[in-house]
Amino acid sequence: MSTPESSEGFDEPDDGKLGPCSGAEDKYRSDDELRAALANLSPREIVRLVGLGRIRAIGSELTGEELFQTAVERLLEGRRHWRKDEDLVQCFRRTMTSLVKDWWRRQERVSIRAEFKLGEADTHAMNVAKDDTPCADRIIIARQELEEIKGLLKDDKNTLEVAMLLAEGEAPAEVRDAYGLTQTQYESALKRIVRARKKARGTGGNQ
Amino acid sequence: MTDPRDDIHRLQSILDALEEMWLRLPDAELPIAPAEAAQDAKIGADIIQAALRKDGQRRMEATRRAMEAARAGRAPTGKLLGDPITRRRLLEAIIANDNGKLPERLTVAFRDGKELTDAEVESILAALDKLGLLKGSGDHK
Numbered sequence: 001m002s003t004p005e006s007s008e009g010f011d012e013p014d015d016g017k018l019g020p021c022s023g024a025e026d027k028y029r030s031d032d033e034l035r036a037a038l039a040n041l042s043p044r045e046i047v048r049l050v051g052l053g054r055i056r057a058i059g060s061e062l063t064g065e066e067l068f069q070t071a072v073e074r075l076l077e078g079r080r081h082w083r084k085d086e087d088l089v090q091c092f093r094r095t096m097t098s099l100v101k102d103w104w105r106r107q108e109r110v111s112i113r114a115e116f117k118l119g120e121a122d123t124h125a126m127n128v129a130k131d132d133t134p135c136a137d138r139i140i141i142a143r144q145e146l147e148e149i150k151g152l153l154k155d156d157k158n159t160l161e162v163a164m165l166l167a168e169g170e171a172p173a174e175v176r177d178a179y180g181l182t183q184t185q186y187e188s189a190l191k192r193i194v195r196a197r198k199k200a201r202g203t204g205g206n207q
Numbered sequence: 208m209t210d211p212r213d214d215i216h217r218l219q220s221i222l223d224a225l226e227e228m229w230l231r232l233p234d235a236e237l238p239i240a241p242a243e244a245a246q247d248a249k250i251g252a253d254i255i256q257a258a259l260r261k262d263g264q265r266r267m268e269a270t271r272r273a274m275e276a277a278r279a280g281r282a283p284t285g286k287l288l289g290d291p292i293t294r295r296r297l298l299e300a301i302i303a304n305d306n307g308k309l310p311e312r313l314t315v316a317f318r319d320g321k322e323l324t325d326a327e328v329e330s331i332l333a334a335l336d337k338l339g340l341l342k343g344s345g346d347h348k
Contacts, residue, residue, distance in 0.1 A: 035259060035262070038255050038258075038259060039255075039259060041251075041252075041255065043244075043245075043248035043252070044234050044244075044248075046247070046248050046251035046252055046255070047234075047237070047239065047244045047247045047248050047251065048229070048230070048234075048237070049251060050247040050248075050250060050251040051229055051237070051239065051247065052226060052229060052230070055222055055225050055226050055229055056222065056226065058218070058222055059215070059218045059219075059222065065250055065254065068251060068254060069254045069258070072254055072255055072258040073258050073261070076258055076259070076261075076262040077262075077265075089230060093226065093230070134215055138215060139214060139215060142214040142215040142217070142218040143214045145218050146214055146217055146218055146221075149221065163221055166220050166221050166223075166224045167217035167218070167220050167221050168217070168220075169216070169217075169220050172224060172227070187228050187231075187232065187236075190224060190225055190228040191228070191236075191238040193221070193225065194225060194229075194238045195238050198238075
């Protein structure tokens with residue numbers, strides 16, 4: 001499989017808070033540290049990071065590879081930053097989560113501009129006026145993903161119940177307690193969700 | 208009525224749990240087949256290598272631009288004035304021919320035989336050049 005060519009559509013700043021302003025050297029790792037860490041990632045670590053991208057890309061129109069590639073590029077470009085108080089995996093987790101949110105924000109702006117025939121210059125006014133209601137596509141995709149999970153687990157009642165409790169916002173400990181599950185049993189249920197999706201799609205990804 | 212955001216939150220809650228599991232499990236227990244893991248390792252390594260190459264090229268380009276800018280910043284003096292002797296002669300010529308344009312203190316100091324170092328000569332010429340006082344002054348063009 002070839003690597004994605006482009007990572008456009010992720011142009012939001014890091015929530016405006018993560019940029020290296022004053023005191024950045026105290027908060028963020030240096031460019032050299034980042035390059036060295038990326039160059040020294042083991043295949044196993046890379047598998048974990050790409051897998052993380054695949055999970056986080058679910059419910060978006062992105063692939064896990066696109067998300068991972070964008071995260072790597074944004075970090076190297078200095079548009080995202082690796083904090084000193086986190087390891088590289090945590091950094092990727094935070095960065096990819098933020099990138100997906102930004103990607104949706106951008107899609108929502110494009111969609112509103114198209115609907116109201118606005119130009120790029122109207123973006124600022126639109127941002128001010130816009131509430132945080134997500135666009136229809138995002139809601140539809142999320143609903144489809146949830147329905148797919150339910151469908152895939154219809155013959156695995158226990159796993160379905162775990163998934164639905166999590167969906168209702170129950171914490172993992174509460175889910176385990178509710179069904180008297182050990183940590184291993186709980187994690188096995190989560191693994192079955194991942195495997196069911198992979199099996200249904202014939203890939204390891206979110207496509 | 209159900210908030211349309213609820214489905215997004217529901218899905219996110221499941222993804223958060225999957226993510227936690229994915230990060231917590233030891234390598235051997237990850238729900239991924241060996242062939243798939245090998246493929247992901249290759250894809251990820253290719254992405255990282257390509258990004259590092261691109262980053263290296265970007266940094267080299269930035270360094271090149273910075274060096275060019277630095278050279279451009281020095282160009283007026285560098286182009287006009289070759290070696291220390293030439294620079295000193297140029298300053299002498301300016302003082303001899305155009306001293307009306309120069310600060311009196313400088314011409315007096317020079318006439319008094321005050322020893323100017325090469326660096327001082329260069330610095331004075333650079334300052335005169337910035338002020339546009341070297342334009343048309345003899346052999347520096």
